[in-house]
Amino acid sequence: MERTTHHENEHFANFAQFYPFYLGEHRNPVSRRLHFVGSLGVIGCVAMAIATGHWPWLPAAVVCGYGFAWVGHFFFEKNRPATFRHPIYSLMGDWVMFADICRGKLPL
Secondary structure, X not given: OOOOOOOOOOOOOOHHHHHHHHHHOOOOHHHHHHHHHHHHHHHHHHHHHHHHOOOOHHHHXXXXXXXXXXXXXXXXXXXXXXXXXXXXXXXXXXXXXXXXXXXXXXXX
């Protein structure tokens, strides 16, 4: 049976179709680790914003999350982040991958 692959300009009918593509864009372990650290940073920044009422932590969360992830893509994966083509599914994929790593379903 031939494996179906998605190219960057294809449409995904749902997140279940997108997630295998997303994981394929995150094969490099350093990239996955950078995404994980960036996601932890997002959680920390949002927690700081809530705890201190200092709302500049919120844009810092965005910079932290995307900054670490994009370093992973540009320097280790050598690909374009899926965020540019599929922003909502990509954001969902970040958190599903984070949860899968936390549960031990994906290697860090």
